[in-house]
Amino acid sequence: MLTKNWTRRDFGARLAAIFAGLGAAGFRSRVKAAQGKTATGADEISHTAEAIHQEVSFLASRKRVYETLTDAKQFDKVVQLSAAVQSGMVKPDKPVTISPDAGGAFAIFGGYIVGRQLELVPDERIVQAWRTISWNPGVYSIVKFELTEQDGGTKLVLDHAAFPVGTAQHLADGWRANYWEPLAKFLAQAT
Secondary structure (H helix, E strand, C coil): CCCCCCCHHHHHHHHHHHHHHHCCCCHHHHHHHHCCCCCCHHHHCCCCCCEEEEEEEECCCHHHHHHHHHCHHHHHHHHHHCHHHHCCCCCCCCCCEECCCCCCEEEECCCCEEEEEEEEECCCEEEEEEEECCCCCCCCEEEEEEEEEECCEEEEEEEEECCCCCCHHHHHHHHHHHHHHHHHHHHHHHC
């Protein structure tokens, strides 16, 4: 496990390495090659990527926040408090599953959101390959939760990148309504 504090540049470099491993790097080049063209220079680099950066604070320890995000039983209670479940948009008919191990799978919100744990640094960081089942097959984004102590509680910094273009606002709203607000309610009930 890596324990250093990452900068955004480090995160970007790590993200590029992960996508290379997932076969996402060079996608445009492969498409051009399949069309009988070779991609060069500016054709190889996308400048249209969207990303989400959110910072939220909780009146709970980093350990407590980390455990809630990585424990299926606890996170199931967060899901039950979410706007998606409360409104009936998502029916949590499938149990929450969250592997506590790097490389392990997770399925939340009735299986609507699925992925893999890429890196788990207890009480500090969670990095996931994350997708909704409505996205095209094989499309994964990268989600990083960074936890730091702040004023007797926890500051959580979310960085979410590599999701389909045009979905940023929907996803940003979803993080607030389906993660941060119910997580705050759950943590307040648990103390």
